[in-house]
Amino acid sequence: SKAPIQVKVVLLGDSGVGKSSIVLRFVADNFKSDAEATIGASYMGKILQFNDKMIKFNIWDTAGQERYHSLAKMYYRDATAAIMVYDITKKDSFDGLKRWHKELSDFGPKDISIVIAGNKEDLVQNEAVPQEEALQFAKSIGALYKKTSAKTNVGVEQMFRDLAGKMFPD
Ligand code: GTP
Numbered sequence: 001s002k003a004p005i006q007v008k009v010v011l012l013g014d015s016g017v018g019k020s021s022i023v024l025r026f027v028a029d030n031f032k033s034d035a036e037a038t039i040g041a042s043y044m045g046k047i048l049q050f051n052d053k054m055i056k057f058n059i060w061d062t063a064g065q066e067r068y069h070s071l072a073k074m075y076y077r078d079a080t081a082a083i084m085v086y087d088i089t090k091k092d093s094f095d096g097l098k099r100w101h102k103e104l105s106d107f108g109p110k111d112i113s114i115v116i117a118g119n120k121e122d123l124v125q126n127e128a129v130p131q132e133e134a135l136q137f138a139k140s141i142g143a144l145y146k147k148t149s150a151k152t153n154v155g156v157e158q159m160f161r162d163l164a165g166k167m168f169p170d
């Protein structure tokens, strides 16, 4: 059998938006309501069959807390893809993505594939960011836009599949 194609994916976004929870759901199909804030960054890997390809996602989950901000660069510098996460119930976390995107365009690879994830879709009754605004932002930076819930397992694996489709169109 063929060796899998290696891709490096970095998750970026403010603390508490659910980056680690998205990774835990994708890799282990698990959720913790008392998840702890990430320190520095953490790694998890997962192989996915996508069409005729085996793709190994090497996932770097960065810490959103401000004190770790300067570390993120080490992880996105040579990334194939970035998942920029906000919490749909927190407008600040959406506004924060503009800064993450500025850094990615200043210091990241020019051809990086980006997905914006509006996480905590299960709390949609408290949505604080108009869908149209999020879509518009994603479009303006050439990113995909997906809504996810790590808690109820909505859209998580599909987001990685859509990302694979963006990286390997055929
Ligand atoms: P940092 O590591 O500090 O950057 O935070 P993070 O973005 O990794 O957030 P984390 O995954 O630790 O989740 C923060 C909190 O939100 C935890 O209490 C999670 O249980 C909760 N959470 C994560 N995803 C969801 C979701 O889809 N829905 C709901 N309701 N809660 C979620």
Ligand code: MG
Residues within 6 Å of the ligand: 019, 020, 021, 036, 037, 038, 061, 062, 063, 064
């Ligand atoms: Mg985390």
